[in-house]
Amino acid sequence: DADVTQTPRNRITKTGKRIMLECSQTKGHDRMYWYRQDPGLGLRLIYYSFDVKDINKGEISDGYSVSRQAQAKFSLSLESAIPNQTALYFCATSEGGSGQETQYFGPGTRLLVL
């Protein structure tokens, strides 16, 4: 079974709709992240969480919100989806510490906003 899972894998929605992307992990990591990936722009950090009570904005948080329901679960919400939020969304986890941190990515959610 995959260590980091994301649901749904694909989603089509309309402008103005609220949607939620979910991430679960079985790695036991405290740190979780949400990224979006766009052609020509690479991976950009949306939000990150170092534990259940810790939520931080990343580079591009406007238009998004998150919820850390448990150590293993981290959800990303688009309150009112717009077409330029069409992208590939990845959840990632890491163990934490001050040294090199390997981030483990989920398989991604492909979102299309019409």
Add this chain to the structure above:
Amino acid sequence: QKEVEQDPGPLSVPEGAIVSLNCTYSNSAFQYFMWYRQYSRKGPELLMYTYSSGNKEDGRFTAQVDKSSKYISLFIRDSQPSDSATYLCAMSESGAGSYQLTFGKGTKLSVIP
């Protein structure tokens, strides 16, 4: 100027060729240098990392970091069709900032049998 520059390719090579992938960066505080590999419709996975300057070898893969030039490379020897993927360089500072990865845009590699 972006913090990390990476040629997006695409790069197409014959099987068995030596592949060179590169990134340049501007932030001199970066200490950890990573290469992630991303297969189509999959998430990125860590391939190699290097701390500060120097070389690191793992099988057919060699990572090089030249901090004086702010330039990192990934070499793939005896490339295989299974190496066809997008390669992302990523960098981070040390200490409390080590969680924050700055990614290149990725280079798409195709190895032709």
